[in-house]
Each structure stands twice: as C-alpha cells, then as structure tokens.
Amino acid sequence: MSRTLTGLLVGLMLALSPIGASAQQKAADPAVLAKGEYLARAGDCIACHTAREGKTFAGGLPMKTPFGTLYTSNITPDPQTGIGTWTSDQFYQMMHNGRFPDGGLVYPAMPFASYTKVTREDSDAIYAYLRTVPPVRQLNKPHDLTFPFNNRSLILGWRTLFFREGEFKPDPTKSAEWNRGNYLVEGLGHCGMCHTPINALGGSKQSQAFEGGLIPMQNWYAPSLTSNKETGLGDWTIEEIVDYLRKGVSAKGAVYGPMAEVVYNSLQFLNDDDARAMAVYLKGLAQGGPPEKASTSLPSAESSLLLSFGKSIYDRDCASCHGATGQGMPPDYPPLAGNQSIQMVSAVNPIRMVLNGGYPPGTSGNPMPHGMPPFAQKLSDDEVAAVVTYIRTAWGNRGEPVSARQANELRAATLN
Amino acid sequence: MAARVLACAPCHGAEGEGTSDAYFPRLAGKPAGYLYNQLIAFRDGRRKYPPMNYLLEFQTDDYLKKIAEYFASLRPAFPPPVPPVDSKEILARGETIVKNGDPQHGIPPCSACHGPTLGGMEPGIPGLLGLRAAYISGQLGGWRYGTRTAFAPDCMQIVASLLTEDDVKAVAAYLSSRPAPADPSFAPRGSLPMPLECGSEPH
Known part of the structure; x- marks a missing residue:
C-alpha cells in the first residue's frame, strides 16, 4: 500500500512539476521531428498556413471561397497567437475531428475531412515538429464571410452531410504499397479536396470521388483521376506518375495551375517509396472504367473551316515546340497528341494555358523548367478558340470544340 | 537558356x-x-x-x-527612339531633371545613380534607355501610389513622390526620345556618387 501511495505521489509530482513538462518536450526524438517535418510537407501545411512574403506557418493567407474570405491561422508554437499551448491530444482532435481545443468547429477549408485518416502516431510527429518551428507572434485575422455562412453552427450541417470521421484502415486484400499510397492520397495529400466535384454547399461528393471538378474561384479544372479520358492514370507507367508528382514534368505531361503549387511545396519532397506508393494507388483508381466514347462532333463544313484556321495558328505558333503532329519533345515540351489534359470534358485548362502560358514548378528534379509563352495579347478570342479546338480534335484527340465566348470568358480569370 | x-x-x-x-x-x-x-x-x-x-x-x-x-x-540592338510627340519645352524640362535634378524641390538628377550615360550601375540600378514613355511614367506612378516598391530605404519611392505629374511626363518624354547609347553597358559597382541611400544598391 505504501508503495502504491509513493507511486501516486511521485506521479503527481511529476505531473505538476514544470521540470517534468520541459523534460517531456526535450525528449522529442530527432527521428520523430524529421518524420513530422516530412509529413507536414506531405500534407502541404505550408501552402495555406504561410502568407505571401509572410513568416512560415504564421497564417494570414486569404482564401477566397464562394462563401467569403477565410484567413488561415497561425500554427507556430507562439503561446498567445499560435498553437503553443495546445497539447498533442488537442492537435489530434483538430486533425481528426475538425474541432478547436475549446470544442469549436473548424471551417472545412481545413481539410480535416481528409486528415481524419491520419494516424495518431503521424499526427503526434507533425505536432512535435510544429513545436520546433520558430514561434511567430501574429494574431489571426478574423474571417470575412457573408451571411449566413458566418454562422459557425452551419458547419454542423456540413459535417453531417460530408464528414466521416475515422482513421485510415488498410485493406488486407491489397499490397502494403497500395495501402500506403491510399493513406497518403486520401489522408495527408487531401487530393480529393480538388479532384472530387464540389457541390453548391461546398462539400465533396463522395459518390463521385476523384471524378474531377472545377476548383471554385480559381477557374482551373481539377481533372478526374478515375477516367482515362481525363487524367486517369491507367495508361501511365509508374515511373511517369512518379516523375509527374515529384519533378513536375513527365513523358506524358507537365503540372500547371494549382497543381504546380502542390508539387512545389509538397510532392517534390516525397521519398522514393512514398512517391511510388501514391503512383500505384492513383494508377489503380483509373482501372476498370468503361471504354471512352469517341468524339461525337464529326467535322461539318463550318467546323472544318475552324479546324484549318486552327491548324494554321498551330503551325505558326505552337509546332516549333509541340511538334507538327503534337508529339512534343517531352519532358520539356509536353506532347499534345494523346495528352488527356487537352481532351478533358472541361476546356478550361487548355484555353487558360494558351492565354496565360505557364511554368511547371522549379523542383530538385527539374530545377530550370521550360516555360510556355502566354498568347493572350497575340491571339484574338476566335484564334484561341480555333487553335484549342484544333489541338483538342487533331491527331486522334477526342475533345469537344470550344467557342470564342469560352475563350473570352477566361481572359478575366484570376491569375494569381 | x-x-x-x-x-x-x-x-x-x-x-x-x-x-x-x-x-x-x-x-x-x-x-x-x-x-x-x-x-x-x-x-x-x-x-x-x-x-x-x-x-x-x-x-x-x-x-x-x-x-x-x-x-x-544580352546586348541586342536598341530600337530606334520614338520621335517625340511632346513640345520642346517639355523635353527640355525632362532633360534638366535627368541631368541636373530640381534642387529647389530636393529632386536629385537621374544620372546621379543611373549614370551619366543612363546605362545603370551594378548590381541593382537599371539603365533607363530603350524604354517607352508609357512604361517609364507607369513605373514612376507605381512608386508614387505604392504598387511598386523596393527594399528599404526605397529611394525611388522618395524620388517619385517629389515629382509632379508634369515632371513625370517630361522625364518619360525625354528618356524615351534618347538614341541608343554608344556603349550599352552599366557602370561598375560603387562607381557613382549616389545622393540617396538605396536598399537595392547596398554600399
């Protein structure tokens, strides 16, 4: 009995002693910190929790949504303005269940609907790492949401409809590699935030998981990962997918738009095993789909005029890099023939690439990328429509024609 | 490249x-x-x-x-200067500011930092020739209204805020009317007596 009492007393003293607390912090294992840093990159925390020219992880980035502007929060260990007083339990509660330490509901712009799949061990590693980044004293900016979305209790409704709490459960019938890829894609990678259609309530339609969608406010189309006609990766080799994710360029195509950010801040830092695992899982998503239907738009007299006009622009402005027959010179000049990105149901991306040009991200695997020139000044709406229609339908491509009006509308798309 | x-x-x-x-x-x-x-x-x-x-x-x-x-x-040929559309008085006002500044209003001459040939100075001061009037006045306007900034102390913000609308027009008109420099290169680092501290050109 006295032993029990002594044990209790010692336990109590340790629990109350500040020395006990700091000893606990110091005990952070360098291997755990390195893992936490790696996982924080896999989750791309920095992309949202760091403002342009702002201090790392100090938040303050405005995120425009159809419901108003959200400002991301300070996740540095500053005790007053950051998460310095949070425990690892509270951090896990945020990641797993989308609740603040006081029980308050988090807006689902924070991808907790994906992060809920993250294991407790991985959450703790990210927590341990975030405790070691330089603390920044910077108050969080209040959100600027329109009525009725400024009422946080509405989140309860959203959660009922769209949030399924639960850690990742491996599928024993699949390989360890596939399961690891599934965990990264569906969990920290939060790929579904863009690659699953968003409905009018700002929720991801789980019945259409990874079937693609227009990203609100950005006017880029996040293609389907399940259809081989879009960016379903069934026809890609594992090496091509790995190159695409880590270098930002591959023999099949290059990343651009919002995906360039993901590669720049997150995916390029994946190790070989994880990049392969994601590739294996992503490739698997696209298999078993029905064969794609051929384009229904057979050339009429009018459309053959449009196509010959498009071809003349292509030959003048595009062929020197992308080749006379759209074969490109990969990886620096992506092929257009057979490129799914050109043929997707939504023509937003090819039109925007012609208007705005763009650079793949600078990565360790491709530090000096080749850039596509913007043609917004040079080409009229009719010319953009003609050349995009041409590349969507030439060389066996199966996209639909686009109109000058579509091209015109995208001239006003937010660039940055 | x-x-x-x-x-x-x-x-x-x-x-x-x-x-x-x-x-x-x-x-x-x-x-x-x-x-x-x-x-x-x-x-x-x-x-x-x-x-x-x-x-x-x-x-x-x-x-x-x-x-x-x-x-x-790179040293591609300069474009032929645009024939000035502004009056001789405006061009003369521009030339005065570029070469001598406006001491009464505390405006230093452009050439004090951008060099007597206006070719700029290494590492951070640009040349001013081969640019069109619309671009030059656009940049000076950008500094005045804060849409263009440089490292503090932002010398060009100070200078641009001292210029009047007419000064900007005159400087842009004069600079854009100048022919290509005979020697299109910039001055070596530290070779010009800069009258203002400049964050982009550390001593």
Missing part, C-alpha cells in the same frame, strides 16, 4: 530587347542584380502584375538568378 525563357518572349522579345507594346520593358543588358530583385519581387507578389506574378510563382531563387544573369548578358 533561350529556350527556357521563351515564355518571356511575347512581351519582352526573344532577346529581351522589348516589343512593340509600350508597357513591356526591355530587359537585355540591365544589371543582373536589378533583374533578380524584380523577379523575386514579382514571384513573392511585392511588385504587382498578375501575369508576371503567375508565371514566376513556383520558381526557385537559383533559377531566377540564372534568368537574371542571362538577360543581363
């Missing part, structure tokens, strides 16, 4: 010589430090022009430095 920066060509010319569009500047032969500072400022959103901000957003410091060095090394 030319192939990598083809994305710059539609607005700035294949060799950074500029294009017929008056709002897009010549890049060739400007000091690499100046070009690098601008590339970083566009990438990080401090200098605001959405097409530039967009193109550079995900490029590394190292690559931007190489791009800057590349354009700094």
Whole structure:
C-alpha cells in the first residue's frame, strides 16, 4: 500500500512539476521531428498556413471561397497567437475531428475531412515538429464571410452531410504499397479536396470521388483521376506518375495551375517509396472504367473551316515546340497528341494555358523548367478558340470544340 | 537558356530587347542584380502584375538568378527612339531633371545613380534607355501610389513622390526620345556618387 501511495505521489509530482513538462518536450526524438517535418510537407501545411512574403506557418493567407474570405491561422508554437499551448491530444482532435481545443468547429477549408485518416502516431510527429518551428507572434485575422455562412453552427450541417470521421484502415486484400499510397492520397495529400466535384454547399461528393471538378474561384479544372479520358492514370507507367508528382514534368505531361503549387511545396519532397506508393494507388483508381466514347462532333463544313484556321495558328505558333503532329519533345515540351489534359470534358485548362502560358514548378528534379509563352495579347478570342479546338480534335484527340465566348470568358480569370 | 525563357518572349522579345507594346520593358543588358530583385519581387507578389506574378510563382531563387544573369548578358540592338510627340519645352524640362535634378524641390538628377550615360550601375540600378514613355511614367506612378516598391530605404519611392505629374511626363518624354547609347553597358559597382541611400544598391 505504501508503495502504491509513493507511486501516486511521485506521479503527481511529476505531473505538476514544470521540470517534468520541459523534460517531456526535450525528449522529442530527432527521428520523430524529421518524420513530422516530412509529413507536414506531405500534407502541404505550408501552402495555406504561410502568407505571401509572410513568416512560415504564421497564417494570414486569404482564401477566397464562394462563401467569403477565410484567413488561415497561425500554427507556430507562439503561446498567445499560435498553437503553443495546445497539447498533442488537442492537435489530434483538430486533425481528426475538425474541432478547436475549446470544442469549436473548424471551417472545412481545413481539410480535416481528409486528415481524419491520419494516424495518431503521424499526427503526434507533425505536432512535435510544429513545436520546433520558430514561434511567430501574429494574431489571426478574423474571417470575412457573408451571411449566413458566418454562422459557425452551419458547419454542423456540413459535417453531417460530408464528414466521416475515422482513421485510415488498410485493406488486407491489397499490397502494403497500395495501402500506403491510399493513406497518403486520401489522408495527408487531401487530393480529393480538388479532384472530387464540389457541390453548391461546398462539400465533396463522395459518390463521385476523384471524378474531377472545377476548383471554385480559381477557374482551373481539377481533372478526374478515375477516367482515362481525363487524367486517369491507367495508361501511365509508374515511373511517369512518379516523375509527374515529384519533378513536375513527365513523358506524358507537365503540372500547371494549382497543381504546380502542390508539387512545389509538397510532392517534390516525397521519398522514393512514398512517391511510388501514391503512383500505384492513383494508377489503380483509373482501372476498370468503361471504354471512352469517341468524339461525337464529326467535322461539318463550318467546323472544318475552324479546324484549318486552327491548324494554321498551330503551325505558326505552337509546332516549333509541340511538334507538327503534337508529339512534343517531352519532358520539356509536353506532347499534345494523346495528352488527356487537352481532351478533358472541361476546356478550361487548355484555353487558360494558351492565354496565360505557364511554368511547371522549379523542383530538385527539374530545377530550370521550360516555360510556355502566354498568347493572350497575340491571339484574338476566335484564334484561341480555333487553335484549342484544333489541338483538342487533331491527331486522334477526342475533345469537344470550344467557342470564342469560352475563350473570352477566361481572359478575366484570376491569375494569381 | 533561350529556350527556357521563351515564355518571356511575347512581351519582352526573344532577346529581351522589348516589343512593340509600350508597357513591356526591355530587359537585355540591365544589371543582373536589378533583374533578380524584380523577379523575386514579382514571384513573392511585392511588385504587382498578375501575369508576371503567375508565371514566376513556383520558381526557385537559383533559377531566377540564372534568368537574371542571362538577360543581363544580352546586348541586342536598341530600337530606334520614338520621335517625340511632346513640345520642346517639355523635353527640355525632362532633360534638366535627368541631368541636373530640381534642387529647389530636393529632386536629385537621374544620372546621379543611373549614370551619366543612363546605362545603370551594378548590381541593382537599371539603365533607363530603350524604354517607352508609357512604361517609364507607369513605373514612376507605381512608386508614387505604392504598387511598386523596393527594399528599404526605397529611394525611388522618395524620388517619385517629389515629382509632379508634369515632371513625370517630361522625364518619360525625354528618356524615351534618347538614341541608343554608344556603349550599352552599366557602370561598375560603387562607381557613382549616389545622393540617396538605396536598399537595392547596398554600399
């Protein structure tokens, strides 16, 4: 009995002693910190929790949504303005269940609907790492949401409809590699935030998981990962997918738009095993789909005029890099023939690439990328429509024609 | 390198010589430090022009430095100066400010920092020739209204805020009327007596 009492007393003293607390912090294992840093990159925390020219992880980035502007929060260990007083339990509660330490509901712009799949061990590693980044004293900016979305209790409704709490459960019938890829894609990678259609309530339609969608406010189309006609990766080799994710360029195509950010801040830092695992899982998503239907738009007299006009622009402005027959010179000049990105149901991306040009991200695997020139000044709406229609339908491509009006509308798309 | 920066060509010319569009500047032969500072400022959103901000957003410091060095090394021919449309008085006012400043209003001459040949100085001060009036007055306006900023102390913000609308017009008209320099190169670092502290040109 006295032993029990002594044990209790010692336990109590340790629990109350500040020395006990700091000893606990110091005990952070360098291997755990390195893992936490790696996982924080896999989750791309920095992309949202760091403002342009702002201090790392100090938040303050405005995120425009159809419901108003959200400002991301300070996740540095500053005790007053950051998460310095949070425990690892509270951090896990945020990641797993989308609740603040006081029980308050988090807006689902924070991808907790994906992060809920993250294991407790991985959450703790990210927590341990975030405790070691330089603390920044910077108050969080209040959100600027329109009525009725400024009422946080509405989140309860959203959660009922769209949030399924639960850690990742491996599928024993699949390989360890596939399961690891599934965990990264569906969990920290939060790929579904863009690659699953968003409905009018700002929720991801789980019945259409990874079937693609227009990203609100950005006017880029996040293609389907399940259809081989879009960016379903069934026809890609594992090496091509790995190159695409880590270098930002591959023999099949290059990343651009919002995906360039993901590669720049997150995916390029994946190790070989994880990049392969994601590739294996992503490739698997696209298999078993029905064969794609051929384009229904057979050339009429009018459309053959449009196509010959498009071809003349292509030959003048595009062929020197992308080749006379759209074969490109990969990886620096992506092929257009057979490129799914050109043929997707939504023509937003090819039109925007012609208007705005763009650079793949600078990565360790491709530090000096080749850039596509913007043609917004040079080409009229009719010319953009003609050349995009041409590349969507030439060389066996199966996209639909686009109109000058579509091209015109995208001239006003937010660039940055 | 030319192939990598083809994305710059539609607005700035294949060799950074500029294009017929008056709002897009010549890049060739400007000091690499100046070009690098601008590339970083566009990438990080401090200098605001959405097409530039967009193109550079995900490029590394190292690559931007190489791009800057590349354009700094080029010496394409200057375009013929645009025949001035402004009056002789306006051009004379511009010439006075460029060469002598306006001591009464505390305005230093452009040539004090940009050099007697207006070719700029390494590492951070750009040349002023081969640019169109619309671009020059656009930049001076940008400094006055805070849409273009440089490292503190931001000397050009101080200078631009001292200029009147008429001064800006006169300086832009005069500079854009000048013929190509005989020796299109910049002054070596520290060779000019700068009257103002400048964050982009550390001593």
